[in-house]
Amino acid sequence: MKSRITKLLISSFTTLLLPMQSIKADDISSKTINILMPAPFADSTSYLINEYNTKHKNHKKIKVTRGPLETEAMSDLAISSLLLGNSPYDIVLIDVTWLPKYAKAQWISDLSLWFTKEEAKALASGAKLGNYFEGKLYRWPLVADMGLLYWRKDLMDKPPKTPRELIKISKNLQEKGKVKYGYVWQGRQYEGLSCVFLEVINGFGGNWIDHKGEPNLNTKNSYKAVSWLKELITEGISPKSVTNFSEPEALQIFESGEAAFMRNWPYAWAELNKDKSKVKGKVGVTVMVAENNNLATATLGSWGFSILSSSKNKLESSTVIKYLTSSSSQNYLFKKYGYTPTNTDVLKDKVLTIKYPILSSLEKGLSVAKPRPQSPLYAQMSDILQRSLSSILTNKSSIDEEMNRANKSTKDIILSAGK
């Protein structure tokens, strides 16, 4: 009797301990170069990766892990793997806003050993931004991404340049019954709202964080920017529900032909020109409106490769990154998937531009691209801003009260970090 119970106990202990063995699975990781990417990127680069694996028989094979589609979910996965230590990945494709945080936590390594200054010079001006932290290179861009203003070529001769013009044209078109809404954008309380705001506050001559690292959210220009966003809603230029819109919601309205303007990322271009789109061939792309031309800004949202500090294959990883971001790879990714190139020679390729006129609009957008505040505390700053903006746009509090609060909270966060 007793021995049977002992056996039973032993077997239940082993069942409990069994999952722990899987932690030792990182033995395989040194035989391949492991990359973590959001699923869409894993799909689009799969051809390039297959080619690499068949061509370079004597190199370590590339193995891609498909991460979640959504940016923040991807960040959660990457961070979880980094926190547990001994991350199984060599390379992670990271968003521009994560870099300072990852670098500060020492999760990613300095790339300047493998990427020369000449190589960095070959990047388009906008693509150079957001790869450095405290003077060190931590990321090499795969695709440039920036906020763009989509407009309806069939409804107007040329797109608006100033915020006033945008309202005027919208009202006119709405009164004539040509469109239900003037302008759709991302007003949900999430990162997209910060991206929208960065473009607007810069467009009105203001700054979110100035060059001294101080928040400027309670300035006159900042008030003007928020008032304009609010006016869009109160005047009916944007639907009231814009305060719960992320990219898909805005795209759906614009795609069904019910809006004259939309703020979105370059990916929308391919969507709008699919056969199911009601505005196929009727859409133009330009930079965001601004009070004067010099102020027009596009929020930078690019993705790039970083090598993890824990990687045992750093040199080979850098070769893989160079291959995936080479001009020929970028050429392929642009033609097949519409990815905005980051290398100047592809972006300004004359043959390519003639065949794909959108390239020049993308180039223009990228030339005015601006990164969001580059700080390890960015997520907190953005969260404060999103809360305040959402509160104002849904009529929960007044502009100056809320922007003052946001400014103070941002200052406190920076102070508490001792900088």
Place this chain on the structure above:
Amino acid sequence: MNYLLLTPAFLLILLVFVLPLIRYSWMSMHSISVITGLDYIPNNGSNWIRLLNDDRFWRDTIQTIRFAAFSVSIEIVLAIIIALLLSQRIKGKGILRTISLLPWALPTTIMALGWRWIFNTPYGPIDQISSLIGFGTLDILSNPDLAWIATVIGDVWKTTPFVALIILAGLQTIPSDLYEAFKMEGGSPLQSFIKITLPLLKPYILLSLVFRLAQAFGVFDLIQVMTGGGPASSTESIAIYAYLNAMRFLDFGYSATIMIASFILLITICLFTWIFYNKLKSKLSI
């Protein structure tokens, strides 16, 4: 010997429940953030002082309690009705029971995404219908006063089947001769429900109450997908705030503090539910 047999289960609980709790309590007494380079620096309880003065935490607490109170009480009422229906002798009872469990079997994120589109303005069916009958669009998810109701509806839709299942199990323990005897004495169906069904169901109701309160208090995925905590943070729950601090802000010390605080709150609420239930029991002398 008896206790020896319990050790595997006890060890499991120790591993997945007690150990994390001790670790989090310990973390809550340290600064662990991106600023400290993720090193543990003891800070003499300053996380706790920050928490006590953190308006956002208290606001989220109230919003979480509001969410839990409304969704759980609606779920229990609906679940009793559904369980009563499903316990009737009708054709295809098995199929009906399976179908009614479907919402509960769906992954929360998927059904939350579904609800987000159902409440979408202007394309969601709810706004389409209201526009059609002349009320115009409702803009529920973009209204800070109403968005939380949408999250309650989503939760009720998903978890009522779970509660109904528990109540249904309870209904089956009630011997049918009780009802027959009551009927012979001239009792009406409503009276038999109040005098027999409800009192005998009480332990099951309490069980689902505690289960559901604990779950609803930690609500995360549903709200994260439906509203992301907005608009104007009107739907943000404690779990979302703790998640933001850990995964977005990389401030693990404070995140641990929030989680331990919400654990203490939850225990208090469950304790009150228990005391309230016992008082009710002695009053009705069931």
